[in-house]
Amino acid sequence: MNFENNLAFARSLDQHDPLHHLREEFLFPQQHGEPFIYLCGNSLGLQPKTARKYIDRQLSNWENLAVEGWFEGETPWMFYHKELKEMMANIVGASPLEVCPMNTLTVNLHLLMVSFYRPAGNRYKIIMEAGAFPSDQYAVESQVKFHGYDPTDAIIEVAPRNGEHTLRTEDILAAIADNGEQVALVLFGGINYFTGQWYDMPAITKAGHNAGAVVGFDLAHAAGNVPLQLHDWDIDFACWCSYKYQNAGPGGISGIYVHEKHFSDSSLNRFAGWWGYQEQERFKMEKGFLPEAGADGWQVSCSQVIPLALYHASLKIFEKAGYIQPLRQKSIQLTAYLQYLISEVNNSLGFEQYKIISPARPEERGAQLSIVAKYKAKEIFHALVANNVLGDWREPNVIRLSPAPLYNSFEDVFATAQRLMNISKELLTSQQ
Ligand SMILES: *Cc1c(COP(=O)(O)O)cnc(C)c1O
Numbered sequence: 001m002n003f004e005n006n007l008a009f010a011r012s013l014d015q016h017d018p019l020h021h022l023r024e025e026f027l028f029p030q031q032h033g034e035p036f037i038y039l040c041g042n043s044l045g046l047q048p049k050t051a052r053k054y055i056d057r058q059l060s061n062w063e064n065l066a067v068e069g070w071f072e073g074e075t076p077w078m079f080y081h082k083e084l085k086e087m088m089a090n091i092v093g094a095s096p097l098e099v100c101p102m103n104t105l106t107v108n109l110h111l112l113m114v115s116f117y118r119p120a121g122n123r124y125k126i127i128m129e130a131g132a133f134p135s136d137q138y139a140v141e142s143q144v145k146f147h148g149y150d151p152t153d154a155i156i157e158v159a160p161r162n163g164e165h166t167l168r169t170e171d172i173l174a175a176i177a178d179n180g181e182q183v184a185l186v187l188f189g190g191i192n193y194f195t196g197q198w199y200d201m202p203a204i205t206k207a208g209h210n211a212g213a214v215v216g217f218d219l220a221h222a223a224g225n226v227p228l229q230l231h232d233w234d235i236d237f238a239c240w241c242s243y244k245y246q247n248a249g250p251g252g253i254s255g256i257y258v259h260e261k262h263f264s265d266s267s268l269n270r271f272a273g274w275w276g277y278q279e280q281e282r283f284k285m286e287k288g289f290l291p292e293a294g295a296d297g298w299q300v301s302c303s304q305v306i307p308l309a310l311y312h313a314s315l316k317i318f319e320k321a322g323y324i325q326p327l328r329q330k331s332i333q334l335t336a337y338l339q340y341l342i343s344e345v346n347n348s349l350g351f352e353q354y355k356i357i358s359p360a361r362p363e364e365r366g367a368q369l370s371i372v373a374k375y376k377a378k379e380i381f382h383a384l385v386a387n388n389v390l391g392d393w394r395e396p397n398v399i400r401l402s403p404a405p406l407y408n409s410f411e412d413v414f415a416t417a418q419r420l421m422n423i424s425k426e427l428l429t430s431q432q
Helices: 007-015 020-025 051-070 082-092 105-116 134-146 169-182 201-210 279-284 305-321 324-349 377-386 410-427
Strands: 099-102 125-129 155-158 183-189 214-218 237-241 254-258 354-356 369-373 392-394 398-401
Touching (some): 105 183, 105 237, 125 134, 134 155, 183 201
16 A cells, blocks of 8 residues: 555545444543553553443452352353353464463463473473563573573574574574474464564474474464464464453453363373363362363463453454454554654654664564664653653663554554654754
8 A cells, every 4th residue: 555644644544444443442541631642552452441341240240149159140250261262262263172261471381381391301492582571581491490401501592683683484493493303392472572573473383393392372462463373373382461462451361272182182291270170070179180171271270250351351342343354454554554654754854763673574563663763762752652652662772662453543653653753853953
């Protein structure tokens, strides 16, 4: 599409956007009596207007039914998580049996590594992206130590080439092939939190399997953002949080995925708890753990009903949107429009003040653009916030802007670029 740098054009894109009305489903934070242009959904998605109602319903159940709420009422808590599974499965491309909401993300990463990182003999290494989200680095490092290995030996990080910001798929595949027989686990982010790069998940999975390794993904920045086919891509396991692109609230519940081919493998280790026990027999309270079929068998503690209710509210909006395909169509346009407008800002300044380090091709990224600001990066970021544009800041000089297709408009993106231009002109006069 040929974009235009004017408000009428942005508004006409909004008029033709079949998802435009969905922004009415969300609550926007305010400042100076005006709503923020919220481009921070990669960090914490906005609150659905229905969230309070979903929580209230469970508070009423608690009030009126107390302990009987586990088995009584419209949505007995014992089975409440099942109401979410089909919608979750639609978002990540899996069967409902393969997914389950539980715990929080890093906890689930640990639990899944207990099952799927099984070092033995020469095969004990983990391949991951350099610069992974710190929590993932700490989790992997501690898992490796737990098994008695030295992280500097057992963890292989694939890094960008000198002078580059993102990884080349060929380099990832070569790292896997080169270490072949020593690799126990390939564990990548779906989308890197810093650069916004969406890795070639099917290719990485295939290479990992060819090397004889297990392949898992942390989908914190991918789930609800880009189309995924976890089952068809033959990915072994994955987990994600629900509070970024999925708008389920701070500390929201996490989701796990386990490929069905692993369900019958009774040799898998688990850190078990009563909620993973076979559902029909759970309250016999017997000795000897027997897992429930499917991803539900990885549950440990009883369901977190209030976080489930929040995720339920947000998943219903994805259902309304028609899930990821329509959202992705809009997202590609929205992010490309921002990319175009940033280059317009540079053109107007007469130098490359803003360098986008996210991949230039839509196929290699989701909704996020990570932008290195050459001069006065932090001041410009603060000025954006003061002008009601909320993105986020990463040291030392990166501004991340993520237009979310559920609640951002083309006009939001246009206004962001306008404000960025005005701020830049004001703050950078000496560089012109
Ligand atoms: C956001 C994020 C986390 C956060 O994990 P929590 O356990 O939910 O605090 C972990 N890993 C990645 C890759 C993330 O993007």
